[in-house]
Amino acid sequence: MAPDELFALDQVTVRRGRAVLLDEVTCRLSAGVCTALMGPSGAGKSTLLRLLNRLEEPTAGQVRLHGRPLADGDVLALRRRVGLVGQQPVLLTDHVPDELRVGRPDLAEGQARTLLEQVGLPAAMLTRQTAGLSGGEAQRLCLARALAVGPEVLLLDEPTSALDAASAKAVEQTVRRLVAAGLTVILASHNIAQARRIADEVLVLRAGRPVAHGAAADIDYLKEES
Amino acid sequence: MNPAVPTWAGVAASAALVLLAVAVAWHGRLRLARDIAIAATRAGVQLAAVGAVLLLVFQHTGLVGASGWLALMVLVAGQVAARRARGLPRALPIATAAIAAGAAATLGALLALGVIAAQARVVIPVGGMVVSGAMQATALVLIRLRDEARTARPAIEARLSLGLPATDAFAPYLRTTLRTALIPAVDSTKTVGLISLPGAMTGLILAGVDPFTAIRYQIVVMYMLLAAAALASLTAGRLAEHALFDDAHRLRPLTTEPRRERV
Numbered sequence: 001m002a003p004d005e006l007f008a009l010d011q012v013t014v015r016r017g018r019a020v021l022l023d024e025v026t027c028r029l030s031a032g033v034c035t036a037l038m039g040p041s042g043a044g045k046s047t048l049l050r051l052l053n054r055l056e057e058p059t060a061g062q063v064r065l066h067g068r069p070l071a072d073g074d075v076l077a078l079r080r081r082v083g084l085v086g087q088q089p090v091l092l093t094d095h096v097p098d099e100l101r102v103g104r105p106d107l108a109e110g111q112a113r114t115l116l117e118q119v120g121l122p123a124a125m126l127t128r129q130t131a132g133l134s135g136g137e138a139q140r141l142c143l144a145r146a147l148a149v150g151p152e153v154l155l156l157d158e159p160t161s162a163l164d165a166a167s168a169k170a171v172e173q174t175v176r177r178l179v180a181a182g183l184t185v186i187l188a189s190h191n192i193a194q195a196r197r198i199a200d201e202v203l204v205l206r207a208g209r210p211v212a213h214g215a216a217a218d219i220d221y222l223k224e225e226s
Numbered sequence: 227m228n229p230a231v232p233t234w235a236g237v238a239a240s241a242a243l244v245l246l247a248v249a250v251a252w253h254g255r256l257r258l259a260r261d262i263a264i265a266a267t268r269a270g271v272q273l274a275a276v277g278a279v280l281l282l283v284f285q286h287t288g289l290v291g292a293s294g295w296l297a298l299m300v301l302v303a304g305q306v307a308a309r310r311a312r313g314l315p316r317a318l319p320i321a322t323a324a325i326a327a328g329a330a331a332t333l334g335a336l337l338a339l340g341v342i343a344a345q346a347r348v349v350i351p352v353g354g355m356v357v358s359g360a361m362q363a364t365a366l367v368l369i370r371l372r373d374e375a376r377t378a379r380p381a382i383e384a385r386l387s388l389g390l391p392a393t394d395a396f397a398p399y400l401r402t403t404l405r406t407a408l409i410p411a412v413d414s415t416k417t418v419g420l421i422s423l424p425g426a427m428t429g430l431i432l433a434g435v436d437p438f439t440a441i442r443y444q445i446v447v448m449y450m451l452l453a454a455a456a457l458a459s460l461t462a463g464r465l466a467e468h469a470l471f472d473d474a475h476r477l478r479p480l481t482t483e484p485r486r487e488r489v
Contacts, residue, residue, distance in 0.1 A: 016479065054474055055383055075474045080389035090384045103388030142384070149388055 005067075006031035006153065006184055007052055012061035014047050014208075021047040023208040024061070029201075034175060034185040036199035038192070038221055043205040045188035049155045052186065053082040083146035087158040089138035091130040099130055099141055103149040115144040118181075119174045136167020140174055147178075154178065156187040160194065172198050196222050231433070241266070284347050292346035296333075296353040300326045303361035311368030313480050314375075320465040321364050328360035328458030329353065332450050341446055352450070355426070359411065359451040360458035366407035367462040374399040375470050375480055382477050392471035400463050411455035415448050424448070 007029040014022040022044045029035050037045040050056035051063055054075050063070045070078060080103070093099045100115055101107045107115075113123040119140040133141065139159060146154060156175070160168035175198055179185050189195055195202055195216065202219040204212040212219050232240070244266040251258040283291040304322030311317045333353055336342045342352055375382070378399055385395035418424055419441075426447045430440035471477055 053387060055386065055476055057474065057476070076389045076391055079387055084383075084387040086380055086384065088380060090380045092381055092384060102385065103390065146388065 004030045004032065006065065007186075008064040008067070009048075009051075010062050010064075012051065012058045012063060014044075014051065014056060015059045020208055022051075022058075025205075025208070025210055026061075027203060027210050027213055029186060029203070031184050032179075032182060033200035034179045034187060034198055035201040035203060036195040036216070037186065037188045037203050037205060038190065038195055038219075039205035039211075040190060042207075044208040045190075045205055046157050047208075048205070049084065049157050049186065049188050052153070052155055053079050053084050055084070080149045081151055082153045082155060083149060083151035084155040084157065085139070085142045085146050085159055088162050089135060089142045091133070091138055091141065094129055094131065096125050096128050096130060096133075096141065099145055100148050102145060107148055111148075115148055116141075118147060118178070119144045120170055120177075134167065135163050136170050139163060139167070139171055143171070143174060143178075151183075153184040153186065156185060158188055158190070160191070161189075168194070192222055237270075280350065283350070288346055289344060289349065292349045292353070295350055296329070296357070299354060299357045300329060303357050303364075307361050307365040307368060310365045311372050314368055314372040314466060315469040315478060315480075316465075317368060317372075320462060320469060321361075321368060323465060324364045324367075324458045324462035325357060325360040327461040328363070328454040328456075329356045331457050332356050332360075332454040335453075336446070336450060352447070355447060356450055356454045360454045363407050363411065363455035363459045364462045366410075367403055367459045368466055370403040370406060371399070371463065371466045371470070372480065374403065375477060379477060386475055386477070392475040392477075393467065395475070396467055396471070400467060404459050404463055407459045408455055411452050415452055418444070418448055 005028050009025050009027050009029075012022055012025045013020065025044075025048070037048055039045055047056055051058060052065075052070075054070055057071075065073075065078070065082070091099055092102050096116075097107075097109070097112055100112050109126070112126055116123055116125055121137060121140050121144065125137070125141075130138070130141070139162075143154070143159075159175075160171050163171065172194060175185055175187070179198075179200075187195075187199065199216045201214065202212070202216050202222060203210055204219065204221045212221055216222060244262065247262050247266075248259045250256075251262055279295075283295060287294075300322060303325045304318060307321035307325065308317040311321065314320070333349070333356055336352070337344055337349075342348050382395050382399070386392065414424075419427075424444055424447070427437075427440045427444035430443055431437055469478075
């Protein structure tokens with residue numbers, strides 16, 4: 001196992017009915033960086049992300065985290081280590097502090113403020129209701145809610161695709177700050193410009209198979225539309 | 227002629243009312259005349275058959291026959307409720323078990339406490355009311371939970387992704403569903419006697435029992451329907467939750483789209 005290896009996928013296949021969503025995927029994902037999973041719709045990006053926190057199970061093959069098969073460990077503990085934020089900001093409660101406490105009911109107010117600062121939201125937002133938040137604010141609150149649990153990895157599934165340009169930029173800046181602070185981020189995106197801006201590594205998928213993988217600067221896929 | 231119980235000639239005369247309904251449908255071009263005629267004929271034939279079988283059960287088979295009759299009612303009610311919840315995994319066993327649990331516990335308590343007599347002529351009609359109430363509540367729970375599992379999937383998975391167990395992630399939806407499913411039973415309990423004179427009481431009054439005696443039966447019926455709906459809903463909710471999630475706290479994919487339910 002390479003020292004910076006976080007996830008290892010070996011011959012991982014995911015089938016749903018007759019559809020093959022991932023087809024014998026073997027790859028390694030590094031710790032401490034932002035990896036972008038790229039590719040067109042239906043390439044298997046979301047499925048791969050969902051495998052990493054066991055919202056999806058491989059039909060064949062194995063996924064390991066730090067060398068240990070995911071299926072061997074406690075799934076609830078895994079999901080606290082590997083957080084996931086989806087495409088649409090889904091808020092679960094009526095008030096901002098309650099939102100931050102969904103996964104961590106004992107969160108103190110000081111910690112809640114720190115979390116909001118981490119995602120670039122003002123601490124004054126703690127008095128707000130979730131209903132009035134903009135899309136960008138809601139998505140960053142979802143990030144903060146995921147961070148509240150203390151994950152070592154954050155999985156982001158097209159986190160800016162439902163946002164306007166300014167909100168998307170704010171989310172991207174947040175992601176870069178989190179990676180700089182030591183968090184591993186794995187991001188599914190079909191946005192090449194975004195991957196160029198924030199990814200250190202890129203894994204390109206097409207029809208459920210990896211077709212390119214490496215440092216962002218070396219991946220031709222990112223140069224295609226430049 | 228005893229006006230409390232119509233003769234067969236009286237029943238035949240009441241068929242004139244069906245003709246009236248057919249005439250209204252035909253005149254209004256509602257395209258319902260045929261359906262009304264078929265429904266009315268079916269009702270007559272079904273009830274005549276049921277009456278004949280009940281007569282046999284009451285006279286010859288006693289409580290054993292009554293238990294068999296109730297079991298059959300539970301199976302049919304399970305089918306009806308499960309059909310409403312098409313797309314939910316294991317809908318048929320869940321619906322049947324929930325209705326059976328609600329009916330058995332309620333009826334068992336009434337018999338054990340000596341509230342109703344352990345006679346076929348009592349157990350069957352009372353059991354029928356219990357099964358019917360349990361069926362309605364079960365169907366409401368299963369339909370709603372199936373729909374929640376579809377529409378609230380992103381929110382449920384957001385909770386699961388925070389490390390919440392399936393039971394906690396689903397709790398808000400289960401709670402709202404159970405509340406919704408119990409509203410009809412609670413409301414009819416609240417308004418009984420004010421909005422309508424319910425069936426059991428009406429039947430007893432028509433059969434010549436004085437109203438103050440008839441209400442005793444009706445009070446028992448209302449309490450029993452509340453309990454049956456509550457128990458069946460809770461059982462259906464818990465079993466459906468188990469069916470919707472797997473051992474790894476994952477919401478199962480619901481593959482088949484629900485078909486439009488026939489009324």
